[in-house]
Amino acid sequence: MITQDDKVARFRDLHREGCFIVPNPWDALSARLLAASGFEALATTSSGYAFSTGRQDGAGQLSRDDVLAYAERVAACTDLPVTADLEDGYADTPEGIAETIRLAAEAGLAGVSIEDSWPLGPAPVRDFHSALERVGAASEAARRHDVVLTARADGLLGGHYDLDEAIRRLTAFERTGAEVVYAPGVPSLEALTALCAAVRAPFNHVLGLGASGLSFEQIAGAGVRRISLGGAFTRAACGAIRSVASRVAGGDFSPIDRAPRWDALLSRRDLDQDAGMSSSHHSDGERL
Secondary structure, three states: OOOHHHHHHHHHHHOOOOOEEEOOOOOHHHHHHHHOOOOOOEEOOHHHHHHHOOOOOOOOOOOHHHHHHHHHHHHHOOOOOEEEEOOOOOOOOHHHHHHHHHHHHHOOOOEEEEEOEOOOOOOOEOOHHHHHHHHHHHHHHHHHHOOEEEEEOOOOHHHOOOHHHHHHHHHHHHHOOOOEEEOOOOOOHHHHHHHHHHOOOOEEEEOOOOOOOOOHHHHHHOOOOEEEOOOHHHHHHHHHHHHHHHHHHOOOOHHHHHOOOHHHHOOHHHHHHHHOOOOOEOOOOOEO
């Protein structure tokens, strides 16, 4: 049986060398589908989850309880380590952030991320000293509860600060104990290389925000250890639904006929766990 300690150790080891990809499921079903596709770890997505529940990302519409319950469902349905996007920690104080980290560890997460954004504050990002204090509190709590902390400098998104300030923050976050660092919105391969060279901690790069068109080899060659996908799979799934729906709405049912059956998508173990298999099910897990 894989324990929580095993998941944390595995997640930590993945960052030691090379580069790996972490996809972001928005619910338990997508987590199982992604886990079955050969990935070695998963990450939650604040945008994917928010939009899947009819709410906006980064607008203070999701509570800590909402997000931790979603993250716990994802962590519980896979043997892979899961790291959670906890935005600004859902707390106004360093003590509140430490409590969020404790709850995340109890939810079965192997990692967490905290950012310097300020969703409902008077500025888009917190000032340097406030951000550092909060990451310090998160780092101490992450050590106490043994989860891998990723600290994010979010100011490149929207141009709230420049590359030099991002480097200043990431190196400070690293010194205060963050195990992984992250700066969404990196504008170019050159900037990505500069960021990776400036820090000693493993660097996470997210696709879909900032520089586009980069290959895995280019990103890994810049020094990135972890590539995350944010809400990309959620958007791809929604795009597929929209495409199929538009054809079905016009009377073309062929996309439905071609849709894979449940047993082609999920293992028997997943079908049993999801559906509580009974004699009222077809062999592919669908109810009559």
